[in-house]
Amino acid sequence: MSVFIIIFLTAVAALFAGVFEKGKFSRYLSILGLLVALYVSFLPECSFFNQYKTMFKFGPNAALFTKISIVITLLLFFLGGFSFSNHRSHQSELYALLLFALSGGIILFGFQNLVTLFLGVEILSIPLYVLAGSNKTDLRSNEASIKYFLMGAFATGFLLFGIALIYGSSGSFDLYQIHQFSIENPKDTLFIMGAVLMLVALAFKVSLAPFHMWSPDVYQGSPSLITAFMMSIVKISAFFAFFRVMTIAFAGITGEWINIMGVLIIITLFLANAMGLAQSNAKRMLAYSSVSHAGYLGLIFFGLNNLSAYNLAFYLFAYSLATVGVMMCLIWVEKLKRETSYNAFRGLSHSEPIMAVAAAVSMLSMAGIPLTAGFMGKFSIFAQAIQYPKMGSFMVLIAVLGSAISIAYYLRLIMVMFFPKESSFKTSEKVPLTYNIVAVFIIIALLAMGIFPDLFAKQFGL
Template sequence: MSVLIIIFLTAVIALFAGVFEQGKFSRYIGILGLMIAFYVSFLPEISFFSQYQHMFEFGANAALFTKIAIVITILLFFLGGFSFSNHRNHQSELYALMLFSLCGGIILFGFQNLVTLFLGVEILSIPLYVLAGSNKTDLRSNEASIKYFLMGAFATGFLLFGVALIYGSTGSFDLYKIHEFAVVNPKNLMFILGAVLMLVALAFKVSLAPFHMWSPDVYQGSPSLITAFMMSVVKIASFFAFFKLMTIGFLGITGEWINIIGVLIIITLFLANVMGLAQTNVKRMLAYSSVSHVGYLSLIFYGMNSLSSYNLAFYLFAYSLATVGVMMCLIWVEKLKRETSYTAFNGLGHTEPILAVAATVSLLSMAGIPLTAGFMGKFAIFAQAIDQAPFLVLVAVLGSAISIAYYLRLIMVMFFPKESSFKTSEKVSLTYNIVAVFIIFALVAMGVFPDLFAKQFGL
């Protein structure tokens, strides 16, 4: 909870920096606060907060996923100087809202109670409704905001209805008491219906097909840095909450919901990858790519073992790093060309090789090519699920093979353009190049030496 308080106070300070017309410093305030929070996440929790353990507990898994989310947020804040250059009048609000949303994510990492789960989901989501529409002169951004808000409210209705049925069945909001009830009463119809409703609600939040329909439009319409935040930090928080709820609270009725997950995985992997092939806009292609990765991640529910949480964390970190690597390239191209079609990237590899190589390594990692972190992440999850769900693993492998086509298309455009090369007098900033080099190194190092991940995060 110490980390949560630090990030909350950082968000408040960043917000008030704008009030005093010092919004340009909000990014540095945010980075400093996040670095302090990252350091504190390695320290033992203050005993004072033990009285709140029945609602929120900053245990080993919560600490691990919090560290990952903080690292990714820091990288995104480094990219904000260029990305938010046309939001000079309200930069402080944008950074503060991202930090408030991160607070919701941290609550989801440590929730022990369905009330805390609801609060975490809403604190995570509400700032995003504003952030999605922060580009007020862009109709796509306005559409993204209202669509995200309406679908988010719809999902919240499912969530609260499910919570009501769970409470009506068990008489408790506590996750572990719910677990005990499920073990003793695995055939309670009201309880099962509540679990299914909560599954549907969180399937909306993580973008499992067919509950993903909001994602492509929202991701494409939102400002690109906000899209990167939603595709990485928000995905980490929402999927871990999904994983924790289903594997602790509803573990006793696994047989009632695991087949539903299996069907959603098949729909997600087929639909997202086929639609990804059909896209002519890189940002929309990445949106469908993000949906497909939820399908791969959902295999974590099969063949559960003591390493499942670690495998999930590794995959999410590898995927999030790759997302930042591609999106930073897209942010720069979009600023210069004012579009994100494939043709906008023509010849980028010859003009800005470091940026293009970072995007290339990131795309290869997303595709699961060997010697990248993405390959190790997929391998660990597929290996865990292979005995219990061999057909689903086969579907996931085929989905990965299909995804290579649309990832390679962007790589070919950047390095082997058919038309004129990418030409501009403006050069990428030193900050972007440093972040690009870090992502290249991290994705390759984790692919070759996967144990580095455990060492760096204090495991």
């Protein structure tokens, strides 16, 4: 709760800082607030907040996911000075809205009640509806905002209807009381219908196919730094909330929803990877890549054990670091070339080798190549899922095939950057120092976590 309050107050301060110097100091104020929040997240929770534990509890898992979300947000804010350079008149609003969205994500890490879940989802989502359309002169950005809002509202309807049915059958909004009801009444039709409706709503939020239709257009149309935030922080927040609801509240009826989850994962892995192969635009390819990773993450529901939350956190952190690494490169190219097609990246390694290497290592990590963090993340989730007695082996086989397909479209962009037939990337403008610093950090982090995976636990105080 302390971290939530710090980030929320930082968002308010960043918003009002826009009154002075057109938001000149909002970014620095936001980074300072995030650093303070990161420090506080390592401290024991203040006992004063125990009175709210029936609604929100900052337990070990909440603390872990909060830490990785703050780290990723810090990296994105370091990129903001260059990325938001054409938004000088309202930069403060952009940083404030991102922090408000992060506040919603933190609620999703520690909610104890379905009402708190709903509040977290909406606080996370509403600022992003605005941010998706923040590039007012771009019709694609306007389209992204409208589409995200309409589809988000549609998913919210499913979520509320599901919560209503759950309350109507169990008589409670509390996760653990619902958990007890699910064990004692595993065949309650109203309860099962509510669980399925909530599954569908949360599948929308994490972009599981066929509820992913909004993702490619919204990700492509939104400003690239906002897209990076959606692909990382929103994915972390929404997936942990999804995991928490299904494995706690609906643990007693796992047999009723696990097969539905399996079907969604299979559709997601085949559809997203096939569509990723068909793209000629790097940003849209990364959008389908993000959808495919929702499929890999979905395997966490199979073969649940005491390390499941840790495995989920490791994968999400590795994926989010890689997302920042690729999107950072894309932001730079998009600013110079005014496009994000594969051809725009041709010969990037000759002009900016550090950026190109960071993007390449990030995509190799996304593909699950050994010695990268992505490989260890996939290995841990696949090793868990294969223990599931009924269809674990089959699900892992599908995921491995999906990973093999994904290598093709990641390598395509890497080849364009490093081995072009003719380099078209000639510019006198140099990458900002902050971008090179973030690039080096991401390269080291992805390789270090891939070679020494225990570093993740040590660095986050586990």
